[in-house]
Amino acid sequence: MTTIAVLGAGKIGEALLSGLLQGGREAGRLLFTEKHPERSAELTARYGVEGLDVASAAQRADVLVVAVKPQDIEPLLDELNPVLKPGTLVVSLCAGLPTSLFERRLPDSTPVVRVMPNTPMVVGQAMSAISAGRYATDEHLALVEELLSTVGQVARVPESQQDAVTALSGSGPAYFFYLVEAMIDAGILLGIPRELAGRLIIQSAVGAATMLNEGDQHPVILREAVTSPAGTTIMAIRELEKHGVRAALLAALEAARDRSVELGRAHEED
Numbered sequence: 251m252t253t254i255a256v257l258g259a260g261k262i263g264e265a266l267l268s269g270l271l272q273g274g275r276e277a278g279r280l281l282f283t284e285k286h287p288e289r290s291a292e293l294t295a296r297y298g299v300e301g302l303d304v305a306s307a308a309q310r311a312d313v314l315v316v317a318v319k320p321q322d323i324e325p326l327l328d329e330l331n332p333v334l335k336p337g338t339l340v341v342s343l344c345a346g347l348p349t350s351l352f353e354r355r356l357p358d359s360t361p362v363v364r365v366m367p368n369t370p371m372v373v374g375q376a377m378s379a380i381s382a383g384r385y386a387t388d389e390h391l392a393l394v395e396e397l398l399s400t401v402g403q404v405a406r407v408p409e410s411q412q413d414a415v416t417a418l419s420g421s422g423p424a425y426f427f428y429l430v431e432a433m434i435d436a437g438i439l440l441g442i443p444r445e446l447a448g449r450l451i452i453q454s455a456v457g458a459a460t461m462l463n464e465g466d467q468h469p470v471i472l473r474e475a476v477t478s479p480a481g482t483t484i485m486a487i488r489e490l491e492k493h494g495v496r497a498a499l500l501a502a503l504e505a506a507r508d509r510s511v512e513l514g515r516a517h518e519e520d
């Protein structure tokens with residue numbers, strides 16, 4: 251069985267470890283590195299997974315999953331370069347960083363797969379998009395696909411689409427959390443106690459998501475079915491249109507895509 255080491259066990263690194271364990275992977279086949287010792291001890295206590303240094307992880311693992319912030323990639327690549335075993339698959343979860351950066355900074359012909367996951371991985375509901383680097387074969391892609399399909403859905407995309415994907419599904423959960431937060435505030439405005447407002451909105455979100463996921467109807471049809479002539483919903487929709495919410499979403503996702511491009515450019519030909 252493949253041994254996987256997560257390099258950088260922060261929010262998404264932990265989501266992956268916990269998702270893989272829930273998906274049935276043995277703790278003994280998972281490793282992680284973490285530069286903060288207290289964080290490392292906390293994760294070992296929580297999941298029974300061993301934390302170690304980068305050189306030992308590179309020796310023992312078949313797959314190294316890089317999950318540090320894009321801004322922290324340089325020192326990690328410097329550390330990894332001299333200790334990487336030939337043929338080890340490097341999987342990057344880093345927003346914006348192209349596979350070419352890893353290929354340039356790691357030993358010749360290192361297979362690299364770029365992934366954009368998202369945090370619903372902790373509940374086995376991730377959306378992950380994967381792209382092969384220059385030296386990654388179809389078998390490498392299939393291995394990453396198999397691994398990530400235990401924690402959610404996986405789509406193969408050309409690497410040229412990864413910045414846009416980052417704006418859509420990578421950051422996507424944050425937009426929904428933001429909407430839920432704002433709608434709960436609206437409940438407070440309307441005099442509903444916070445706990446009840448939370449229940450009403452969260453269950454509405456779960457119900458709507460299930461209809462989108464399990465039914466075969468377009469979101470427009472589903473929204474129209476709620477919008478009665480001269481009813482309540484159309485009054486709310488008019489306000490959303492008046493305040494440019496659709497245009498705001500288009501601009502927001504464009505800004506997220508642009509930031510992903512910028513994060514990659516910061517490491518061009520260093």
Ligand SMILES: NC(=O)C1=CN([C@@H]2O[C@H](COP(=O)(O)OP(=O)(O)OC[C@H]3O[C@@H](n4cnc5c(N)ncnc54)[C@H](O)[C@@H]3O)[C@@H](O)[C@H]2O)C=CC1
Nearest residue numbers: 258259260261262283284285317318319320326343344345
């Ligand atoms: N948080 C999210 O929703 C998503 C994050 N990502 C990507 O995942 C990566 C990690 O993001 P987060 O988990 O949110 O960040 P985070 O800051 O929570 O985690 C990064 C972890 O890496 C550790 N670290 C940094 N340098 C290290 C090194 N040289 N060796 C060992 N550990 C080191 C840090 O101590 C920290 O715990 C980023 O590149 C981000 O773009 C991708 C998709 C979604």
Ligand SMILES: O=C(O)[C@@H]1CCC=N1
Nearest residue numbers: 345416419420421422
């Ligand atoms: O905000 C970020 O940069 C990361 C990448 C996608 C989601 N979170």
